[in-house]
Amino acid sequence: MDVKLLCLTVVLLSSPLLTLCDPLFVLSAPNLLRVGSSENVFVEAQDYSGGNLNVTVSVKNFPKKDMEITDKTVTLTAENNYQILTDIKIPDDQDFFSDDPLEKQYVYLQAQFPSHTLEKVIMVSFQSGYIFVQTDKPIYTPASTGRYEYVLSKVHNVISVNFD
Numbered sequence: 001m002d003v004k005l006l007c008l009t010v011v012l013l014s015s016p017l018l019t020l021c022d023p024l025f026v027l028s029a030p031n032l033l034r035v036g037s038s039e040n041v042f043v044e045a046q047d048y049s050g051g052n053l054n055v056t057v058s059v060k061n062f063p064k065k066d067m068e069i070t071d072k073t074v075t076l077t078a079e080n081n082y083q084i085l086t087d088i089k090i091p092d093d094q095d096f097f098s099d100d101p102l103e104k105q106y107v108y109l110q111a112q113f114p115s116h117t118l119e120k121v122i123m124v125s126f127q128s129g130y131i132f133v134q135t136d137k138p139i140y141t142p143a144s145t146g147r148y149e150y151v152l153s154k155v156h157n158v159i160s161v162n163f164d
């Protein structure tokens with residue numbers, strides 16, 4: 001995974017009070033999180049040296065912020081240069097999301113460092129991003145209708161799973 005490339009397309013957050021002596025805490029993630037897919041999240045303590053830091057990366061519902069959708073804890077150490085690229089997967093769960101496909105929905109992404117919490121509101125997408133139908137023929141030829149119906153109903157099932 002190319003971290004530099006990732007950083008070009010991400011939400012970048014840092015501690016607002018920045019002095020030469022203080023470490024810079026960084027949380028970096030895609031600016032759109034796909035529900036049901038693994039998404040990369042990068043956390044770092046720049047200019048930090050010392051004991052290990054446990055960082056809890058969590059996703060909470062927006063705007064109420066009263067439910068934890070998913071979370072995981074990573075440990076920044078001297079060995080990993082106090083930086084970790086990890087992945088989170090937001091479960092497709094109706095308790096957390098409205099099933100209205102037109103509604104824009106968001107989550108809070110948090111990284112809790114021992115001394116700081118970084119937080120960002122990020123939009124979620126219910127498009128899994130891998131569904132497409134490609135054929136080498138026009139779809140509506142009488143002989144092959146059955147097969148294409150089968151393919152389309154498969155696709156439809158996948159979409160239903162995502163929205164129901």
Ligand SMILES: *[C@@H]1O[C@H](CO)[C@@H](O)[C@H](O)[C@H]1NC(C)=O
Pocket residue numbers: 054073075
């Ligand atoms: C950090 O996490 C590790 C493994 O989960 C645990 O053993 C350790 O006690 C934690 N350290 C702190 C300072 O909480």
